[in-house]
Amino acid sequence: MNTQTDQILPFAGILEQAAASLPGADLDWVRAMRIRSYDRYVELGIPTVRQEAWKYTRLKTLEDTVFSPYHGDSNQTVDVLPGIHAASGAGVRLVFVNGHFRADLSNQEELPAGVILENLAATMIRDSNWLESQIANPLLGAAGSLESLNAAAMHDGYVLHVAKNVVVVKPIEVVFVGGLSEGPVASFPRNLIVLDEGAEARIIVHQCSAGTDASFSNTVSTVSLGQNARLSLATLQEEGDDATSVSTTQVECARDSAFDSMTLSMGAQLSRTEQHVALAGEGSSCRLDGAYLMRGSSHCDHTTLVDHLVPNTTSNEMFKGVLNDESRAVFQGKIVVHPDAQHTDGRMLNKTMLLSDRAEIDTKPELEIYADDVKCAHGATSGQLDETALFYLRSRGIPEAQARNLLVQSFLGEVIERITDDVLRDTITEKVVGWLPTGGQSS
Amino acid sequence: MLEIKNLHVTVDGTEILKGIDLSLGSGEMHAIMGPNGSGKSTLSYTIAGRAGYDVTEGEILFKGQNIVDLSPEDRAAEGIFLAFQYPVEIPGVANTTFLKEALNAMRRHRGEDELDAMQFVRMLREKVKELGISDDMLKRAVNAGFSGGEKKRNEILQMSVLEPALAVLDETDSGLDIDALKIVADGVNRLRNPERSMLMITHYQRLLDYIVPDFVHVLAHGRIQRSGGKELAQELEKNGYAEFTKTDAAA
Ligand SMILES: Nc1ncnc2c1ncn2[C@@H]1O[C@H](COP(=O)(O)OP(=O)(O)OP(=O)(O)O)[C@@H](O)[C@H]1O
Ligand SMILES: [Mg+2]
Numbered sequence: 001m002n003t004q005t006d007q008i009l010p011f012a013g014i015l016e017q018a019a020a021s022l023p024g025a026d027l028d029w030v031r032a033m034r035i036r037s038y039d040r041y042v043e044l045g046i047p048t049v050r051q052e053a054w055k056y057t058r059l060k061t062l063e064d065t066v067f068s069p070y071h072g073d074s075n076q077t078v079d080v081l082p083g084i085h086a087a088s089g090a091g092v093r094l095v096f097v098n099g100h101f102r103a104d105l106s107n108q109e110e111l112p113a114g115v116i117l118e119n120l121a122a123t124m125i126r127d128s129n130w131l132e133s134q135i136a137n138p139l140l141g142a143a144g145s146l147e148s149l150n151a152a153a154m155h156d157g158y159v160l161h162v163a164k165n166v167v168v169v170k171p172i173e174v175v176f177v178g179g180l181s182e183g184p185v186a187s188f189p190r191n192l193i194v195l196d197e198g199a200e201a202r203i204i205v206h207q208c209s210a211g212t213d214a215s216f217s218n219t220v221s222t223v224s225l226g227q228n229a230r231l232s233l234a235t236l237q238e239e240g241d242d243a244t245s246v247s248t249t250q251v252e253c254a255r256d257s258a259f260d261s262m263t264l265s266m267g268a269q270l271s272r273t274e275q276h277v278a279l280a281g282e283g284s285s286c287r288l289d290g291a292y293l294m295r296g297s298s299h300c301d302h303t304t305l306v307d308h309l310v311p312n313t314t315s316n317e318m319f320k321g322v323l324n325d326e327s328r329a330v331f332q333g334k335i336v337v338h339p340d341a342q343h344t345d346g347r348m349l350n351k352t353m354l355l356s357d358r359a360e361i362d363t364k365p366e367l368e369i370y371a372d373d374v375k376c377a378h379g380a381t382s383g384q385l386d387e388t389a390l391f392y393l394r395s396r397g398i399p400e401a402q403a404r405n406l407l408v409q410s411f412l413g414e415v416i417e418r419i420t421d422d423v424l425r426d427t428i429t430e431k432v433v434g435w436l437p438t439g440g441q442s443s
Numbered sequence: 444m445l446e447i448k449n450l451h452v453t454v455d456g457t458e459i460l461k462g463i464d465l466s467l468g469s470g471e472m473h474a475i476m477g478p479n480g481s482g483k484s485t486l487s488y489t490i491a492g493r494a495g496y497d498v499t500e501g502e503i504l505f506k507g508q509n510i511v512d513l514s515p516e517d518r519a520a521e522g523i524f525l526a527f528q529y530p531v532e533i534p535g536v537a538n539t540t541f542l543k544e545a546l547n548a549m550r551r552h553r554g555e556d557e558l559d560a561m562q563f564v565r566m567l568r569e570k571v572k573e574l575g576i577s578d579d580m581l582k583r584a585v586n587a588g589f590s591g592g593e594k595k596r597n598e599i600l601q602m603s604v605l606e607p608a609l610a611v612l613d614e615t616d617s618g619l620d621i622d623a624l625k626i627v628a629d630g631v632n633r634l635r636n637p638e639r640s641m642l643m644i645t646h647y648q649r650l651l652d653y654i655v656p657d658f659v660h661v662l663a664h665g666r667i668q669r670s671g672g673k674e675l676a677q678e679l680e681k682n683g684y685a686e687f688t689k690t691d692a693a694a
Pocket of ligand 2 (some may be wrong): 483484528587613
């Protein structure tokens, strides 16, 4: 039962405080979902390092900081919003500040027919039945504690629904800005992406901080891909040093659909990005990529679970990271090949470069295979910068700092090159160069 | 150009070079031959300034200046180039980018203007043609997936772009087929001039038919055992290194 007997449960009483003012207060199913989820959260408590899945990541900030949910003036001016395609203001973009939707900063126009892009609160009003069918049932009962907390406390988020055979050519950008408040603030974004048969879309999510206040965000995203649908999802996590950010993404792939994700983690005091992909239709595939750059005492955790449930499915994961100072990274990747899932092709790779001897990586790749005709491979390596390569570059006249940077870029290049969107790839390369210890020298 | 005096070098606590004396005049081509493990690569790394190759005694004078305390990049900027026995693969860094960075880093160091992209490409195109290096090899990442012979040719390309005053070639001929050997030898010969000295490490007399050295030295057991003209190489080809192995036992 509750393992937190020695401390107060964070966010205890959140429902009494806020349920009436939360979106969906007038919807029976939302109220029921909140109550059941809250009960489950109370039962499970906040994850602790005594649990296998949280062995390497401790949500310390929840132990010593009291975060108040929802409040935080969402009408503050935000000077600079990150944007790649939408930078000029011309692209499609949804913006959330401290978890609140900001219509004034968003642009939902320019979308083709058959595409719904709106905030969750709007969907509750417009089509509550559809929303219920998408998010109410699957989670309850099996959900983990943070997912349950999110389901109890969810406030707003983005909803994308693309109708059959509609291709959204331009990427959709979603910006979550935090840290803009007086005092520690918590937010519980809840996102939903549904692509019907043959639909295609690309989403770029920015998670960033505009202020320096402590923040806690607990995000849940649900992705459902119909037959032949394709989604590419990039998440650029550049939150401030006082941010704690946990997110869970649940993906279900129908026949011949494809889910591609790229996660760039370079901010936050602590971040955990958890992805669960169920390859439930024959011919479906997923690619989970990630790059992480940590310094100071930052901590990032990438946890993935891929379930190969039926024959002929493919998964490919590559997470590469660079750790400086006393930063720490965790990679937990698990591929499960279920008994029916013959001809599964599952690959997983985690490589970390340690730039400091105080940095630490904990990596745990796992394969669980219950079918006999499968191709699966996993690997994990970590090490310092290659001294021979460093000498090679320096012997060609390249100064040491620049040579180190080139080698870091070279190391991360392997995963960054897999990004097919040229603009996104260049942006991420620039961010990597900007992150480099000496400010970097573009090549 | 290069004067090495009583050079002792220790690697990981083991003394590998035990008193090397070697002198290269301007424009001279010297060959170093010697059995495996005799310290040839150690000497080349030490000249280029690799960390971990500790000079415990002696000095390396380059253009009259002792370079023992200079960083590898400073030595490169002064005009020292090492063609590696095992060139390193740098995935994700395009060969062209790398060459341009290297050249411009040195030009900056020397207070010269950097070449812009246009000037650089024009210059590169000339060199590439001479060495039979494909455009594809330039676009690809540095040495990544290159064949052994392609890597060696790439080293020579770097040398011709960087135009060093002293080139140390560590077994640049190893792993080359006959045609590639000729291309590489032509490339090296084209770079020979009265201001440029070269130190060529090789196991094969064959190379010396194409690149005729002014002097040949035999390195064994961390010392130059004998020096002579190009006929010394022929003698080694016939008799092997047995004689020098004995010399050491007596010493
Ligand atoms: N880190 C090290 N610690 C101890 N001994 C080393 C180390 N590195 C090299 N050596 C030794 O130094 C000696 C000289 O090596 P070196 O590579 O210079 O030989 P070489 O003459 O270039 O040989 P080859 O013809 O095979 O290329 C060898 O016996 C080698 O084992
Ligand atoms: Mg050698």
